[in-house]
Amino acid sequence: MLSKRIIICLDVRAGKTTKGIRFAGNEDIGDPVEMAREYYEQGVDELVFYDITASSDARDIMIDVVRAVARNIFIPFSVGGGIRTLEDMYRVLDAGAEKISINSAAVLDPGLIGRGARHFGSQCIVLGMDVLKVEKTARIPSGYEIYINGGRQPMNLDALEWAKRGEAAGAGEICLNSIDADGTVEGYELELTALISRNVGIPVIASGGAGSPEHLSDVFKIGGADAALVASMVHYRWHTVADIKKHLALEGIPVREIF
Amino acid sequence: MIAIIDYEAGNLRSVERALRHIGKACLVTKAPGEILRARRVIFPGVGAAGRAMEVIRARGLDSVIAAVAARKTPLLGICLGAQIILSESEENSTQCLGILEGRALRFPQTGLKIPHMGWNDTTRHREHPLFEGIDGKAHFYFVHSYYPAPHRSEDVLAHTDYGVAFPSVIGRGNVAAVQFHPEKSGRQGLRLLENFCSWNGEA
Numbered sequence: 001m002l003s004k005r006i007i008i009c010l011d012v013r014a015g016k017t018t019k020g021i022r023f024a025g026n027e028d029i030g031d032p033v034e035m036a037r038e039y040y041e042q043g044v045d046e047l048v049f050y051d052i053t054a055s056s057d058a059r060d061i062m063i064d065v066v067r068a069v070a071r072n073i074f075i076p077f078s079v080g081g082g083i084r085t086l087e088d089m090y091r092v093l094d095a096g097a098e099k100i101s102i103n104s105a106a107v108l109d110p111g112l113i114g115r116g117a118r119h120f121g122s123q124c125i126v127l128g129m130d131v132l133k134v135e136k137t138a139r140i141p142s143g144y145e146i147y148i149n150g151g152r153q154p155m156n157l158d159a160l161e162w163a164k165r166g167e168a169a170g171a172g173e174i175c176l177n178s179i180d181a182d183g184t185v186e187g188y189e190l191e192l193t194a195l196i197s198r199n200v201g202i203p204v205i206a207s208g209g210a211g212s213p214e215h216l217s218d219v220f221k222i223g224g225a226d227a228a229l230v231a232s233m234v235h236y237r238w239h240t241v242a243d244i245k246k247h248l249a250l251e252g253i254p255v256r257e258i259f
Numbered sequence: 260m261i262a263i264i265d266y267e268a269g270n271l272r273s274v275e276r277a278l279r280h281i282g283k284a285c286l287v288t289k290a291p292g293e294i295l296r297a298r299r300v301i302f303p304g305v306g307a308a309g310r311a312m313e314v315i316r317a318r319g320l321d322s323v324i325a326a327v328a329a330r331k332t333p334l335l336g337i338c339l340g341a342q343i344i345l346s347e348s349e350e351n352s353t354q355c356l357g358i359l360e361g362r363a364l365r366f367p368q369t370g371l372k373i374p375h376m377g378w379n380d381t382t383r384h385r386e387h388p389l390f391e392g393i394d395g396k397a398h399f400y401f402v403h404s405y406y407p408a409p410h411r412s413e414d415v416l417a418h419t420d421y422g423v424a425f426p427s428v429i430g431r432g433n434v435a436a437v438q439f440h441p442e443k444s445g446r447q448g449l450r451l452l453e454n455f456c457s458w459n460g461e462a
Contacts (some may be wrong), residue, residue, distance in 0.1 A: 002371075002421055003378045003398060040445070045378055074277055076400060076443050096273065098443065121306055123374060123402045172374070203376055226372065256378040256398040259447065 003254040004220050005045040005227035006244055007205060008234055010035060011052050012081075015061045018052065019235055020183065026052075029235050033068040039234070040073040042241040043258035047073070048101065048175070048229065051081030052150075059088075063095050070096020078126055080175075084109070089116050093124060101175055103128035104148035107155055107162070110169060117170025126205075127171035131159045131192060132179045144192055151179045159192070160199060167200045174200060175229065177207040185211025185232055193223030205229055213239060213247035220253050261285040261456065262297035264324070266314045268304035268339060277442035281449055283456050291323045299456065300327045302436075304339030308363060308405070309351030311339055321356055328358045328434050333460040336436030341407050341429060344436055350405050358434055361409035369422030374404045379439075381417040381427050388458045389416075389428070389435055389451055397447040399439035401427075406438055433460035 010017045010032050017035055020026040036047055049069070051062040059082060066079055079092045080101030089100050100120075106113050106127055116125045130151045136143040144159035163174055176196050178189035188209045197204040203226035206219045210230040219225045233239050245255045263274055265287050278285040285301075286293060294300060302324060304311055315321050324344075327334050336344045342363035343355040349365050366373050378398040383390060406425040409415060416435070419427035427438045435455070441448035 001379065002375065005377050043445075070273070070276055071280070074280070074443060074449055075445050094272070096276065098273075123305070123376065173376070201372055203372055226377070257396055259394045259397060 001254045003045070003256045004225075004248065005205075006216070006241060006255070007046040007048055007227050007229045008039050008044050008241075009048045009050065009207070009229045009231045011050045011231075012062060012065060013052050015065060017235070019232060032065050033072065035235075036069045036077070037072050039241065040075060043245070043256070044075070044241045045256055046075055046227070047077040049077065049079045050101070051079065053082075063091055066092060066095040066097055080126070080128055084112070086115055086119055089120060089124075093120060099124050099126050099173070101126040101128045103130065106166065107146060107148050107157065110165065113166055113169040113171050117172070122170050122172035125171050126173045126175050127163075127166040128175045128177065129159060129162060129166075130177050130179055133189070133192070142195060144195070147179060151182070160195060163196045163200050167202050171202060173203045173205065175205040175207055177229075178209060181209030182207070183232070184209050187211065187215040188219040188223060188225075188228070190218060190223045193219055193225050197224040197226070203227060211238075213244045216244055217248055217251040217253060220248070221251070260297050261299045261301060262294045263287045263301045263303060264294060264320065265289040266304070266311060266318065266320060268306045268311050268314070271303055273440075274301060274303050274337065274442045277449060277452055278456075281453050281456070283452075289318055289320070291319065294320075294323050295326060297332070299333045299335070301335045301337065301455075302340035302344070303337040304343070305402075306339060307350055308339065308343055308348035308353040308355065311343055312353050312355060315343075315356075324356055325358065331433045331460050333455065333458050334434045335455045336434075337442070338403060338438060338440055341436035341438050342405055344434065345407055345409065348405060359409050359414055359429065359431060360411065361407060361414070363405045364408050365405050366421065366425075367423060371422045374402055375421045376402045379419050379421060379427075381419050383417045383428075384415055387416050387428070387430070387435070387462055389437075389454050391454045393447050393450050393454075399427075399437070399441065399444040399448060401439045403438060407436065430462065432462060435462070
């Protein structure tokens with residue numbers, strides 16, 4: 001049976017893993033290559049690296065990180081942050097990433113999703129969405145709005161509509177981040193996850209709010225997510241991948257066992 | 260030396276990196292002579308069957324792969340490679356290599372998401388040197404919308420459940436192929452590649 005995936009997210013700034021709360025205030029917490037290796041040994045199913053350095057000269061540092069990760073771990077991983085062109089995508093995939101995640105760039109240039117999918121295959125293209133709960137209006141009928149630029153800029157774009165457009169354009173997966181839940185460690189935005197997951201035919205990764213193994217069982221059972229992103233709860237060593245998987249297995253959720 | 264056949268179909272470098280990691284010398288190549296001289300051959304691939312077969316035919320690699328299979332050289336197909344060693348594929352209605360009789364089929368609509376993406380387990384139909392030392396409950400990483408369906412049931416070495424029970428490891432004699440990505444399947448996947456590297460091609 002297909003198992004539910006646990007994906008660990010590492011935000012990388014100038015070659016270091018960093019952790020922030022609600023997109024503001026960051027602290028460095030370690031070397032991304034070493035952390036990736038440790039999580040790989042723990043049995044994580046997938047990794048995501050977000051390059052949160054915006055400047056182009058730091059992009060080369062990120063490519064070095066991707067190369068080093070690819071030499072050391074043999075599970076899929078994706079890279080996001082600052083990817084705006086096919087050339088950017090090619091560099092990251094060539095360095096060894098399995099997938100690339102595009103977020104703001106896709107909203108500003110929706111054709112990028114289709115171009116990436118045609119060039120590299122849909123399985124390579126993850127559509128990242130930063131979503132804030134808002135009042136339902138004619139323009140935002142789902143009550144969830146797309147934000148870009150690290151959650152700072154509202155786009156007057158409905159999240160459900162955008163998810164469907166992304167799927168139609170060729171995205172292979174959606175990484176759905178709740179701005180409301182992000183960094184709170186109080187649980188995923190279950191209503192949002194369920195709304196998107198039940199209305200698209202591609203896998204949905206729930207992101208934002210994970211603080212305990214129970215949050216993951218909730219997002220799989222109630223939210224219908226295919227995968228769950230975690231960060232603080234493992235980076236700060238509150239839980240290991242094994243703890244989380246043990247809990248999920250007890251809840252009857254299929255997980256990949258580690259041997 | 261292990262030859263990894265280069266036909267512009269993705270994931271070649273990840274297979275190469277995985278082999279280097281387990282200490283095996285390998286060469287990503289499209290040169291027929293190098294492929295025919297290799298002790299073992301890996302036929303990987305990501306992408307669409309139609310385009311892949313165009314490139315393979317344009318480079319004359321179809322006859323090279325057939326020769327490798329006929330010479331009893333251990334041959335491992337991965338993902339798309341596991342589909343296009345069959346006679347044909349539903350994807351772009353493509354005539355394929357015909358090393359094993361069968362078709363690659365698209366997953367039927369069962370309400371499950373397509374592609375089948377993520378970690379899934381296998382049920383073995385019989386023992387095979389590729390499985391040596393790998394727990395029967397091990398999961399492997401899959402990403403695909405089509406799957407290989409050999410005509411002969413004895414060519415199915417293991418199956419996986421995703422709405423349907425589909426063949427996930429197939430083979431006959433010196434030819435074996437896996438629908439999943441061993442190079443992305445953690446320790447168990449690396450073990451499968453090691454097993455391939457020490458397999459004498461008899462099964």
